[in-house]
Amino acid sequence: MDKEDGKKLPSKEIGIGLLGLGVIGSEVASTLINSSEELEKKVGLPIKLSGVLVKNIEKVRSLNIPKNLLTTDRSVIINNPKIHILVEVIGGTTIAASAVREALQAGIHVITANKELVAKFGSELHDLASANGVAFHYEAAVGGGIPLVATLNRALVASRVTTLRAIINGTTNYILSEMAKNKLSFSKAIKQAQDLGYAEPDPTSDIDGSDAAFKLAILTGIAFDSPINYNDIYKEGIVDLAPNDFVYADELGYSIKLLAIAKRQDDDSIDARVHPVLLNKDTPLAKVDGVLNAIEVSGDLIGQVLLYGEGAGAQPTTNSILSDLVEIARDLSLDNVAIHSHQNEQKHNLYPSNQITVRYYIRMLVSDEPGVMSKITQVLAQKTISIASVIQRETSASNKLAEVVIMTHKAIENELHESITELKKVIGVKDVATVIRLEE
Ligand SMILES: NC(=O)c1ccc[n+]([C@@H]2O[C@H](COP(=O)([O-])OP(=O)(O)OC[C@H]3O[C@@H](n4cnc5c(N)ncnc54)[C@H](OP(=O)(O)O)[C@@H]3O)[C@@H](O)[C@H]2O)c1
Incomplete structure (x- = not known):
């Protein structure tokens, strides 16, 4: 025996x-x-x-x-x-x-x-x-097939990881790539992903960000030596993105990606979240297209390491x-199995996601008439949110509506949300369609 x-x-x-x-x-x-x-x-x-x-x-x-x-x-x-x-x-x-x-x-x-x-x-x-x-x-x-757990557990174990940013859901990355490159609507892109076997018949856990949050919880636990509850990870899916967002993002020099992010803060808490971001088109992660996955790890001894490959199959x-x-x-x-003890794990607090400070992209549908832009500026100014650039496009002369895209300077997340609530009340603002964080 x-x-x-x-x-x-x-x-x-x-x-x-x-x-x-x-x-x-x-x-x-x-x-x-x-x-x-x-x-x-x-x-x-x-x-x-x-x-x-x-x-x-x-x-x-x-x-x-x-x-x-x-x-x-x-x-x-x-x-x-x-x-x-x-x-x-x-x-x-x-x-x-x-x-x-x-x-x-x-x-x-x-x-x-x-x-x-x-x-x-x-x-x-x-x-x-x-x-x-x-x-x-x-x-x-x-x-x-990307050796992430072994790399974090072994190859990078001597480095103090500061940031982890990852495209870890191939289904959503495929959908976003198709929306950007072939100007597909969200529903057409998802149908195409299902026809090719890249998306499940019920793709909910991919498109609502849950699958990426599961994976981020696992990676964060290893990279930061701290178990975190995936339920506590802030997550936002990709369902609200429209083809126009990809057109404006491209014009502004960005790609749109669903990113899983974990960052060590000065107080040692971990800022962990999953949501769509604008990424500068020249960065390596912005160039990861289709079903491929990529994980970028930054740490004190390693600088930056990028792991890239097939994330499923x-x-x-x-x-x-x-x-x-x-x-x-x-x-x-050899009768010598290494048993990893987790007794020394430290429990890090999660950084409150409503306190993050980033730049935002806001796309709105407004009445194409004088005074609306100045009302929008005033609402944002009440929360000291300043505008970095604006694109305004007439949608059609007959309906007198315009699409406005605002890039803000850095703002605190909860103040941005309060401003969005106020913007929706402004006469002349028909819809605040999309808000996307910029990942710098
Ligand atoms: N597919 C991928 O690309 C991929 C990539 C990475 C990780 N994973 C993970 O790998 C796991 C398996 O994925 P999969 O795609 O191989 O799933 P799958 O094709 O649906 O296979 C599931 C298997 O489990 C068996 N099974 C289901 N319920 C059972 C029950 N109550 N009792 C006994 N057996 C049961 C099924 O038996 P029958 O054959 O008799 O129906 C089937 O053989 C999942 O956790 C998934 O997240 C999948």
Whole structure:
């Protein structure tokens, strides 16, 4: 038997349990089966897929997998003494959270690609893993094939990270790129993303910023050594952006991106938020288009590091899962798995998002008549918000409406919001359509 102090130790081979055999699970299973010789060379012991949990055992699958490996009962996998590492790729948190807890308690090392699980239960699962002397790894949960967790945990560990800025949702980046380049409306861009398989049939968690907030919570926890609750992250999605915003942004020298931002403040609190931003067109992040992801990390010793690549998809995600798997398996073959203790983590406060001070882009629809602009200027001046530049365009001579785009100088977020409320009351202001923060 392979058990010592609650931990399962392999003698002749390392057994893998797989929870889920969908897009990611199928690629993981096929790599484990088809690349077993290469994996054995890298690890020093054979790696064997020993059990797979699915929802529907009768489902027709393109992957040719022995039927006797499949089960719908997770206890068959968790109680199998020959399984040393569990890979969770079911998704969601109901089944996944219970199964991962049970596995950790049973002394099984766990790897997951599930950002929602890590963002919501990461601290608890880390503690459970430490208490049971096993590893809990999740490279694939953020950034698909881009090695973000390992880079932050290991390669950049000596630097004090000051800022992290990331395009970490490929679906929204694709939609924004199409709206900018091909002048598509939001609804057409999302339909195109769904037709190409870049967006789910229900894309809510992408377009409302939740998916990026899950990932930012995970990255911030590692980069700033501080667990943060994803619910506390300020988030705004991309649904209010219109094709005209991309035209004006381009004219002003900016791209529009959904950015996940975490910045260490002078008082050591963390300013963490997800929302669309205007980015100077010449900056590297502004040039990241389509489904690609990029993460820019700034720190005292490193200056600035940019990681860039495929943020989703079966193969890049499998690469990240297998990198975690090989790391644990190598340690297991030496009976020396590194257990990361999170006892020394400091809890940082989150900086209040209504106190951030940035420049703003405001697009309004106004009556094209004398005096309206001066009323707008007065409202902004009451909160000492000064205007840096203005674009005014007639929409059509017949309706006597104009579109006005104002770029402000720096202003405090809550004062800007109060001004917007007042602007909506000004006679002649028909709509305050879009407000976008400038990320400098
Ligand atoms: N897709 C990507 O590009 C990507 C990238 C990075 C991370 N991820 C993450 O990877 C995870 C899996 O994503 P996916 O795209 O592979 O999902 P998926 O294609 O929907 O596959 C889910 C798998 O879980 C099984 N399953 C679902 N509910 C179950 C239940 N109650 N009991 C047992 N098995 C159940 C399904 O079984 P059946 O086959 O029998 O239906 C299926 O095999 C998610 O957390 C996702 O966020 C995905």
